[in-house]
Amino acid sequence: MSSYLEEQKLRGRKTDARTVRRVVEAFKPYKWQVVLVLIAIIVTTVLGLINPLLIERVFDDAILKKNMPLLIIYVSIMIITPIITGLIGVWQSYLNNIIGQRVMRDFRNRLYQHLQNMSLRFFTATRTGEIQSRLSNDVNGVQSVVTNTATSIVSNISTVVSTIIAMLLLSPILTLISLGLLPLFLWITVKVGGIRRITSKETQQTMASMTAMMQETLSVSGILLMKTFGRQKYAQELFEKENQKLTDLEVRQQMIGRWFFMSINIFFSIIPAVVYLVAGAQIISHSDPFMTFGKIVAFTTLQSRIFFPIGQLLSIQVDVQGSLALFDRIFEYLDIPIEIKDKPNALRLTTDQSRGRVTFNNVSFTYKKDLPDILIPLPEAAAKNGSNGKRGLFSLRRLPTDNGAAAEESKNGHNGKSSAAVLEVPEEPRQTLRNVSFEIQPGQLAALVGPSGAGKTTITYMVPRLYDVDEGSVEIDSHNVKDIALASLGELIGVVTQETYLLHSSVRDNLLYARADATEEEMIAATKAAAIHDRIMELSDGYDTIVGERGYRLSGGEKQRIAIARVILKNPRILILDEATSALDTHSERLIQAALEPLMKGRTTLAIAHRLSTILSADIILVVDKGEIVERGTHEELLTAGGMYARLYNEQFGKAILDEEETIV
């Protein structure tokens, strides 16, 4: 389990200054509000000095000299000042919150937008929980720092400085005495802060591991796995153990806080006592003619203002360190370059303009294991710290294949001389696609067939640029897909996948996801074409029935037909169809087939075909094996050739063909 604190440790502290600079930059759009907050802080700090300083006058000029009108004036000021300070304080915290929340909002927006633009590769290489956690927990984690810490630092520093000045004005000797004891106080806070920091680190780690455990076991798949393997008791024990640890840590953390405040209280009490002793002695012995009762009271009041801000400044340091680590995690994601993006002046191609010819020219492609170099400092640091390399996203770094010596070095224990020779070296992966070339004419159906893992899905990924080819090119109407705007590709291409993903929303919303401006008639025409309209009408609320993740459970076949209706409504020029492998009953099978016909009609279709009917109606069958197209032609041609297709066909459909002939043909 890797936590952000571990990562921070690995990254070292060098990034801190850069991180702070970037955080400060995030405040730039709100610089005028920040200036107002600073002014408010300074004004309230200065106003805060008025009352303690007035105390001296109240005692020495008003009470001791029995001057009632002056006493009333002073007391009035003492009443009005805190009211004004309070009002300014409220306004300042409103501004603070506005700025802080907007900075957080900006971070969340930037992160969401950036993540949305990341390629599929990023999502296949990263745990979903990790992505969500950065977007929500990490951003929320820095919230208190963004809204409070900066202002708290400024206001504490200005309180400390102004109070010391005021104390010096009242009595330099007493100031010296008060501050003379300060080092001891600082020493205690530093110690306590250190212990707190360690405990809070442990608490974060325990919380993270509990969250991961909950996420893993309390999902539909997790619960299924646990129940079917009878592992509830084991999971329960594991959870209880972590939970107990968290409980102990929380209690410990609270108690350390308690000691912390006790020390502050003791100092609050001890130092005024010392001041009374020294100042009292001065009055009794007449050694300082300027020492008065008013001064003693004013001084002790001022002095009580100073210790708490100092304590806070010290503990803030702990918070800041923690949140710098969180900011690092946020920036780390923001810094991952977008791999697949529009070229400047990318071509906008509408469905009407496109004819839908799809061409693959010598396409080669390999799934890369590692992510861009921006994330690489971690594994290098991890290696230096003896990490075991089980870090998911950051775990693998391939060495150049000619770097055998370095690889050997890494196996024999990392002596750290070569920064590349750090982690276990996986083999250079086999090419997933090799020199794939074919052309599908507008309106034609091309069927991809081949054994599992041959690369059929990967071929379909190249058209909408879910991945970019390494070599060769994919073209639509003779335009390289890399030159076409991604938004256009999204419009031109419709995809029906094996697993239908429906949003937790109404059937209508799920259908209109394809085209928000579709009319009711268009929508119903699409569902009728996909042979699902009648079934939708049978649902409790018809088109308004909630389906999806936690909604009404539709059968696999029904979901597929909704997905087909969704793409019919979208009306793309090019269709990518990944036919479900799971066998449906004959009735559902027929309905799906009925739905597919209008879907494929008039469109260029690239289908990963599992249905005999699709294969038979294909204009061209492309047989894929180990990333290459090994055979191509029509069904009859390929059967006659007696190669891989004939073998696959006989294996898969040899027996079924008899039933099919009875039912379908």
Ligand SMILES: Nc1ncnc2c1ncn2[C@@H]1O[C@H](COP(=O)(O)OP(=O)(O)OP(=O)(O)O)[C@@H](O)[C@H]1O
């Ligand atoms: N994200 C990925 N990262 C690394 N390798 C991958 C990734 N996705 C697929 N592969 C590998 O690429 C190869 C081709 O996979 P692909 O999914 O294209 O095969 P397929 O022909 O569609 O198989 P099936 O019919 O079983 O779905 C397989 O060896 C697979 O393990």
